[in-house]
Amino acid sequence: MTETDQPGFRSGFASFVGRPNAGKSTLTNALVGTKVAITSSRPQTTRTVVRGIVHRPDAQLVLVDTPGLHRPRTLLGERLNDLVTTTWAEVDVVAVCFPADEKVGPGDRFIVNELAKVRRTTKIAVATKTDLVEPDRLGQHLLDIQALGEETGTDWAEIVPVSAKSGDQVALLADLLVARLPEGPPLYPDGELTDAPEEAIVAELIREAALEGVRDELPHSIAVVVEEMGLREGRPEDKPLLDIHANVFVERSSQKGIVIGHKGSRLRQVGTDARKGIEAMLGTPVYLDLHVKIAKDWQRDPKQLRRLGF
Numbered sequence: 001m002t003e004t005d006q007p008g009f010r011s012g013f014a015s016f017v018g019r020p021n022a023g024k025s026t027l028t029n030a031l032v033g034t035k036v037a038i039t040s041s042r043p044q045t046t047r048t049v050v051r052g053i054v055h056r057p058d059a060q061l062v063l064v065d066t067p068g069l070h071r072p073r074t075l076l077g078e079r080l081n082d083l084v085t086t087t088w089a090e091v092d093v094v095a096v097c098f099p100a101d102e103k104v105g106p107g108d109r110f111i112v113n114e115l116a117k118v119r120r121t122t123k124i125a126v127a128t129k130t131d132l133v134e135p136d137r138l139g140q141h142l143l144d145i146q147a148l149g150e151e152t153g154t155d156w157a158e159i160v161p162v163s164a165k166s167g168d169q170v171a172l173l174a175d176l177l178v179a180r181l182p183e184g185p186p187l188y189p190d191g192e193l194t195d196a197p198e199e200a201i202v203a204e205l206i207r208e209a210a211l212e213g214v215r216d217e218l219p220h221s222i223a224v225v226v227e228e229m230g231l232r233e234g235r236p237e238d239k240p241l242l243d244i245h246a247n248v249f250v251e252r253s254s255q256k257g258i259v260i261g262h263k264g265s266r267l268r269q270v271g272t273d274a275r276k277g278i279e280a281m282l283g284t285p286v287y288l289d290l291h292v293k294i295a296k297d298w299q300r301d302p303k304q305l306r307r308l309g310f
């Protein structure tokens with residue numbers, strides 16, 4: 001039996017939110033287990049950025065970032081906040097981080113009030129940095145979080161104290177998050193993406209689309225390299241467009257023909273399918289430019305392999 005048809009396997013998305021310095025990144029790293037280094041050079045542009053994936057025998061938990069929430073002063077600010085709440089509605093669970101060494105304050109209240117509008121998403125409260133405080137203070141902090149929940153009409157599914165630094169309760173948090181995911185097969189290949197940038201996921205989505213229906217003919221002969229990926233300049237902030245230029249490498253010209261299809265029909269379909277997959281993952285409209293190239297015997301050539309990212 002493969003992992004995919006394992007009964008009871010869970011997969012889905014979680015997002016950590018909280019005010020600046022609340023410990024979101026450190027917690028993400030602690031959960032994923034390795035240093036996650038998605039250096040997103042475009043904050044607040046793509047709606048969701050995968051920060052890391054927790055692979056477990058029983059589940060796959062995809063941790064995504066949502067753009068920062070701001071007190072809106074302008075219409076654009078309001079639109080951005082709408083985007084955030086839309087993203088929150090699309091993930092399975094949102095975990096709000098409240099650093100134990102700071103009092104629950106107006107910044108937290110603002111976030112929780114916004115989050116309360118997203119009624120259906122499960123909300124978990126996480127008291128972070130517990131290693132920095134005495135038990136008394138932690139107790140008070142948990143009561144304050146509870147009170148904020150009541151005040152805002154937020155029904156915390158859990159309130160969990162953790163320390164990402166010492167590792168205390170991190171495993172418990174993982175269990176609680178996983179328990180809130182729907183049953184379903186893994187969303188990403190095993191081992192994928194701790195430090196892999198978005199380009200790697202995008203390349204994988206394109207490769208999947210390119211293999212669709214021709215897997216038997218081209219089992220291991222397709223590699224994809226994302227040459228360029230960046231937001232189109234001059235777009236309004238609330239209507240981003242992500243430009244992606246990618247090369248699909250095959251080993252022989254006969255394979256090139258298969259991928260491209262009659263008058264390019266197949267390649268167009270591959271492009272459409274891949275684009276939809278990428279848009280669904282990143283939450284941003286995408287312009288995808290695909291080229292098919294021959295890298296002769298790339299599987300046997302170490303130099304080619306390196307170039308292709310293996």
Ligand SMILES: Nc1nc2c(ncn2[C@@H]2O[C@H](COP(=O)(O)OP(=O)(O)OP(=O)(O)O)[C@@H](O)[C@H]2O)c(=O)[nH]1
Pocket residue numbers: 018019020021022023024025026027128129130131132162163164165166
């Ligand atoms: N002692 C202690 N420090 C922590 C813990 N978690 C995070 N920190 C520290 O708190 C600071 C902020 O942590 P980050 O993980 O960067 O917080 P963040 O919420 O991602 O911050 P932003 O990116 O600004 O939103 C860093 O200096 C961390 O080292 C913890 O469990 N214990």
